[in-house]
Amino acid sequence: MSNTAFPRVDRSVLADDGDELNFCSTCAFSQACLSQGMDKSSLQDLHMLVEHIGPLHAGEHVFRVGDPFEAIAAVRAGTVKTYVIDRDGREHVLGFHFPGEVIGLDAIDGDTYPCNAVALDTVMLCRFSFPKISVLAARLPGLQQHLFRLLSRSIGRAALLAGDFSADERMAAFLIGMSDRLAARGFSPNRFALTMPRTDIANYLRLAPETVSRVLKRFQEDGLLQVERRELELVGRERLEALAAPVLRH
Amino acid sequence: MSNTAFPRVDRSVLADDGDELNFCSTCAFSQACLSQGMDKSSLQDLHMLVEHIGPLHAGEHVFRVGDPFEAIAAVRAGTVKTYVIDRDGREHVLGFHFPGEVIGLDAIDGDTYPCNAVALDTVMLCRFSFPKISVLAARLPGLQQHLFRLLSRSIGRAALLAGDFSADERMAAFLIGMSDRLAARGFSPNRFALTMPRTDIANYLRLAPETVSRVLKRFQEDGLLQVERRELELVGRERLEALAAPVLRH
DNA sequence: CGAACACTTGACAGCCCTCAACGTGAGTGG
DNA sequence: CCACTCACGTTGAGGGCTGTCAAGTGTTCG
Secondary structure: OOOOOOOOEOHHHHOOOOOOOOOOOOOHHHHHHHHOOOOHHHHHHHHHHEEEEEEEOOOOEEEOOOOEOOEEEEEEEOOEEEEEEOOOOOEEEEEEEOOOOEEOHHHOOOOEOOOEEEEOOOEEEEEEEHHHHHHHHHHOHHHHHHHHHHHHHHHHHHHHOOOOOOHHHHHHHHHHHHHHHHHHOOOOOOEEEOOOOHHHHHHHOOOOHHHHHHHHHHHHHOOOEEEEOOEEEEOOHHHHHHHHHHHHOO | OOOOOOOOEOHHHHOOOOOOOOOOOOOHHHHHHHHOOOOHHHHHHHHHOEEEEEEEOOOOEEEOOOOEOOEEEEEEEOOEEEEEEOOOOOEEEEEEEOOOOEEOHHHOOOOEOOOEEEEOOOEEEEEEEHHHHHHHHHHOHHHHHHHHHHHHHHHHHHHHOOOOOOHHHHHHHHHHHHHHHHHHOOOOOOEEEOOOOHHHHHHHOOOOHHHHHHHHHHHHHOOOEEEEOOEEEEOOHHHHHHHHHHHHOO
16 A cells, blocks of 8 residues: 555646746646746746646545645645544545645645545645745745645634534525536536535535435425525525525624 | 733743743644754744733633634643624634634734633733734744644644534544644543533534433443543554544545 | 522424435446 | 446435523622
8 A cells, every 4th residue: 555645646648738938827836826926937837836637446545544734735626625534434525626626725734634525526735845836935925925825724714614513504504505616617507517516515415415405306396496406506695505504793 | 892812811820931042842833943943042932922811710701703803822831712692692612722822813814813712720921022023934834834834733623523523423523633732742542531511512503402411421321431420531443443433534 | 588599390393314216317238 | 328426416204402581690880
């Protein structure tokens, strides 16, 4: 068993991956850097330390608990699930990560990854050596600030679903949150696919899979959404947002 | 109503606060910086931008939702509670912060604080202007790394109690976690005071206050601890740790 | 002394989990 | 093409954990 994170690299697949200066338009970093007026030479510096990873297929791991921490990664395509297995063998889903979002941030404090990351479908990643990006950040105030904000945002997000909310509130918040995050990256906000099984959703929301089924069914009966297998369409978005409001808006 | 965070400053109280080079031995920053071989001039630079705040008394706020974000702060004495009020008027306790711990990290992403911070007892703080400490961090790699780690650790901690655990597991994890954090700062690990009311503990653990009472009572009957009002002594620490293990150790 | 607050204790109910069975779709191999 | 397998998802019945409601006790403070 490999003890190294990000084991599967296949550069050949990425031959068509944009030009040198406008790489990864969906990337969490280029977006931030460009908007903060990073100049071309800085962008090139950043580009130099990016390593393209993938494609990883459903079930393949990006990293596992205990792998030595060396890099964070931005999801470029697909969905990554992070999770841990506790001492009783129970799985706990920590989060789902969509294109433009960054994984591995919780590993910075420590020299190994504290959780597992697995591809739920076909996943492409941009890998950033953390020691290298730290050095660069000291030279580029915009990049340093961006890293601070990324980390800070993750704290806030983690606290969201930690609160004491009903099954309906959490499910609505999950759907609205997913919609917003996908929309921010240019995907359709009201019509998308659930890339994860019900069991993972349930686990993430601290619900039983059966409860997820029942809540989705009731939402459909109440005209809040249309769901068929993993295809989803939000119809009564306003009422869903009202349900989710206590969770999303503190 | 003041719109500025950290409104109450009383420097006179702090006249006896150590000398220039060995300031705040309990401070979250000096500890890290010293251990990472920061030289005297760097420490002085850091010292220059520290602002001592306090004492704040129970019920006084450090900052409130919507206050403009300008600084993070290390708790030097006392306990700070962070919380939000949701749209339905329900309070959600996000965390308790003991000496040596840092508050305000979740505000970095945004220009206002996303939560309230209130003193539960008499609180002393070290305030760090975030723009200033960012600039300094670019010059001091150890400080930048320390900030990254602080932020990363908060992500991990936030994910802990978010999982799906029983009332017993969460309460045990809360007690063991509190004990460990106090012990790390030199306080007694097995005998300490709960500085917050039951309602806040309950809220933080997503339990009813009545459940907190009942679990504590049962823990006492089972010989796990002695509790009288807010005075607490952990007796059966190993069994408590066993209960808390699924929560604390992923 | 009285009021306010924190905490405890008991009775009861409800939300959601557990358990079990069934239905469905995708992939496989004959 | 079809039978088979298997994971995933749904549906129903029942129960347990924990919340809600209510009342009572103890402490602090004006």
